Amino acid sequence: MNETSPHGFDIVRRGYARTQVDDRIAALVADRDSALSRIASLEQRVAELEHELRLGRGQIGPASESA
Numbered sequence: 001m002n003e004t005s006p007h008g009f010d011i012v013r014r015g016y017a018r019t020q021v022d023d024r025i026a027a028l029v030a031d032r033d034s035a036l037s038r039i040a041s042l043e044q045r046v047a048e049l050e051h052e053l054r055l056g057r058g059q060i061g062p063a064s065e066s067a
Helices: 018-060
Strands: none
């Protein structure tokens, strides 16, 4: 019966060093999670800026927008 790594790879006699693969995958997962967190933060900031823009346009009024 084959063993598997924590990330689901079969452990075989020949191939890559198990710890190197596991470490690389862990680093990639951490990078992905960091990127997803940054995306969520940036999406929130975009929503805040869009809200500020709508408020600013409301203060200017429709007559000034066509000028």
